[in-house]
Amino acid sequence: MQIIDIHIHLSDIESFHQTARELSGVDYSVSGLKNEFDRNDVILGIGMGVEETDSGTFPDFRASNPMRLDLVPAGTMPGFLMECIGINPVRLASPEAAAELERIERRLASSDVAGIKLYAGYYHYYVTDKIYGPVYEMANQFDLPVVIHTGDTYSMNGLLKYSHPLTVDELAYRHRDVRFMICHLGDPWVMDAAEVVAKNPNVYADLSGLVVGNRRKFERFMSEPLFMDHFRRALVYADHYEKMLFGTDWPLAPVDVYIDFVRRLIPEKHHEDVFYRNAFQVFPRIGQRIKSFEMENPPSGRG
Numbered sequence: 001m002q003i004i005d006i007h008i009h010l011s012d013i014e015s016f017h018q019t020a021r022e023l024s025g026v027d028y029s030v031s032g033l034k035n036e037f038d039r040n041d042v043i044l045g046i047g048m049g050v051e052e053t054d055s056g057t058f059p060d061f062r063a064s065n066p067m068r069l070d071l072v073p074a075g076t077m078p079g080f081l082m083e084c085i086g087i088n089p090v091r092l093a094s095p096e097a098a099a100e101l102e103r104i105e106r107r108l109a110s111s112d113v114a115g116i117k118l119y120a121g122y123y124h125y126y127v128t129d130k131i132y133g134p135v136y137e138m139a140n141q142f143d144l145p146v147v148i149h150t151g152d153t154y155s156m157n158g159l160l161k162y163s164h165p166l167t168v169d170e171l172a173y174r175h176r177d178v179r180f181m182i183c184h185l186g187d188p189w190v191m192d193a194a195e196v197v198a199k200n201p202n203v204y205a206d207l208s209g210l211v212v213g214n215r216r217k218f219e220r221f222m223s224e225p226l227f228m229d230h231f232r233r234a235l236v237y238a239d240h241y242e243k244m245l246f247g248t249d250w251p252l253a254p255v256d257v258y259i260d261f262v263r264r265l266i267p268e269k270h271h272e273d274v275f276y277r278n279a280f281q282v283f284p285r286i287g288q289r290i291k292s293f294e295m296e297n298p299p300s301g302r303g
């Protein structure tokens with residue numbers, strides 16, 4: 001089965017390097033990711049742009065817009081990757097705002113770009129704050145989704161009131177012309193996220209980042225029924241498997257381990273949708289990307 005991983009990272013962020021070294025054991029590099037993708041029939045990944053100006057400062061209020069996958073040298077995005085450009089709202093409240101919005105708009109025109117990523121919680125703004133107004137306008141103009149971090153923050157400096165999935169309900173209501181994707185199913189507020197997805201036709205969710213670590217850690221959690229049921233209850237309640245998307249949050253977990261985990265969460269008849277098809281609904285540029293990648297790299301002798 002071909003797979004699209006709609007949530008990975010390839011940024012020079014110390015906490016990601018450390019997680020790869022100490023918890024998940026993955027090779028946190030472009031070639032490390034490519035190796036894992038190839039072994040697991042993952043044909044495309046979407047990276048979430050984020051940057052820190054000094055090691056260990058994520059979430060960094062000084063990073064300029066748009067934030068990129070800065071482990072990939074500028075202008076060399078490999079064909080198997082696309083990017084959601086990261087937004088630092090603090091800079092949109094600064095004197096540089098106009099110049100930063102212009103840079104964002106220029107970057108959105110690139111075929112490398114699949115969407116826009118907001119780091120709600122990490123940055124202390126509600127997603128309904130007017131600071132993001134121009135960003136939603138651009139999302140509409142370019143027909144690109146806005147991907148929103150929700151739930152627990154991977155930093156003690158995040159503020160959870162800004163990352164609660166219920167905040168996306170009003171946003172979706174105000175901007176019916178924009179598609180939103182709630183990351184991590186709002187974990188631990190997965191029932192709230194399920195309701196926001198079920199109620200709003202323009203809201204989707206990804207299943208990335210629900211466990212962080214190596215296979216041993218996953219085995220421990222996967223054999224705990226209360227843990228698995230926490231997510232299953234939300235998925236069953238939402239009953240919208242056509243709006244749930246597979247993502248790993250790599251390097252927070254190895255790709256193969258995460259695939260096994262999501263396979264167990266999702267009823268088999270929905271695997272094709274969750275692991276592959278749904279991504280095309282949320283990220284319309286994927287189709288063209290895959291087509292041009294396959295033309296450059298004909299699948300000769302694929303076994």
Ligand SMILES: [Zn+2]
Pocket residue numbers: 007008009048209249
């Ligand atoms: Zn992530």
